[in-house]
Amino acid sequence: MISEASRPYIDASVPVLREHGLAVTTTFYRNMFAELPELTNLFNMGNQANGAQQQSLASAVFAYAANIGNPDALGPVVNRIVHKHVSVGIRAEHYPIVGRHLLGAIAETLGDAATPPLLAAWEEAYNSLANLFIQAEKDLYASASVEPGQTRPMHVTKVTRESDDVVSVRMAPADGGAVPPFKAGQYVSVTVDLEPGYQQTRQYSLSDAPDGATLRISVKREDGAGAAAAGQVSNWIHANVKEGSVLQVSHPFGDFAPDTESNEPVVLLSAGVGITPMIAALNRIASINPQRRVIFGFAARDAAHHPHKLDLAMAKAAMPNLQVVTFYETVGEAVDAKAGRMQASQLPAWPRSETNVFMCGPLAFMKEQWLGLVGAGVPVTRLHREVFGPDLLDHLL
Secondary structure, three states: OOOOOOHHHHHHHHHHHHHHHHHHHHHHHHHHHHHOHHHHHHOOHHHHHHOHHHHHHHHHHHHHHHOOOOHHHHHHHHHHHHHHHHHHOOOOOHHHHHHHHHHHHHHHHHHHHOOHHHHHHHHHHHHHHHHHHHHHHHHHHHHHOOOOOOOEEEEEEEEEEOOOOEEEEEEEEOOOOOOOOOOOOOEEEEEEEEEOOEEEEEEEEEOOOOOOOOEEEEEEOOOOOOOOOOOHHHHHHHHHOOOOOEEEEOOOEOOOOOOOOOOOOEEEEEEHHHHHHHHHHHHHHHHHOOOOOEEEEEEEOOHHHOOOHHHHHHHHHHOOOEEEEEEEOOOOOOOOOEEOOOOHHHOOOOOHHHOEEEEEOOHHHHHHHHHHHHHOOOOHHHEEEEOOHHHOOHHHO
8 A cells, every 4th residue: 555665654653643643633624624614514513613523533544554554454444434425525636635734734743753754654645545535436426326516405205203302304306206226224415504605414324215216314413412512414404304395415325234135134233313224224124024033122211212113113013023122221111121221131142153233323332232242152243333423443443
């Protein structure tokens, strides 16, 4: 990926980036937005405000340096980021801008320690990675038959209250055409105008099986607490979207794809709004193979925060071999749920070495399940997870 001459400088950067990476990325974003404020429309400014995006980029730069000789580790991450980039309309011409400001931030932060050979090595490393992303994104745009940043107006046909803090939004193309094909587990980007000249884009997993005519997303209201920022786009959707509204929606993207097509048993685990891709997968299985064995584990704060109960009830009625296990941190009376957090030991038994497990939810939930399942004898090759945002690279750090 990089020359032998540059490799020692990148390797030597690992401890420096561990110590100064956040300062580098904070400087990077500040300088880039000062020169090109229009680029804020491409970035999650809520995560900018609480520092999550700066930390995410710092993690990405550090993980790249630490794993630059390990393509097996970097490859899946690159593929996932490529899907995210394409979903928000990243273009080839953005990469030189990012590279210039990233190298400038390294030089500004490290001062005399940013020697010409070090900066030259990082320029080579960045250009190598940028070229990889540019080509992969070009291929993905072509395969989807869309241009960078292209969205499609979608008429909202139904808004459903799924829980205290989640609504589902069903949409149909405003042009009357068919929706693009997608796999359960994929997501779309929704772009909204929050104020004149200020757009924001967010990704939402598709929460129903493909039907060729509509798309459904499920959106959690994010009120913000502590360091967490309130959800700008999610809360705007809750406040403004109703039947008849029009949303600008991207083509479906994403490389997380639970196994919906085989006859093998499958385990689907989720927490909170992470249930959305799992409901899409479950509904797909119910429609094409209702006899298949599925274990569906879900965790929530309580019954009031449990979305898609109707979908689960319909799936249970149609699928004799579906086992649903629900965990509530607070269990009220006459509720069919286990008390407390999800535990692998409280899930039904399955052939550990032969069954794929798919997970989606908060990072802490997925880490806890991952450790519990590995401890219960599930091979790591059987574990798959969906991750968004700053948690994408935690396994490489």
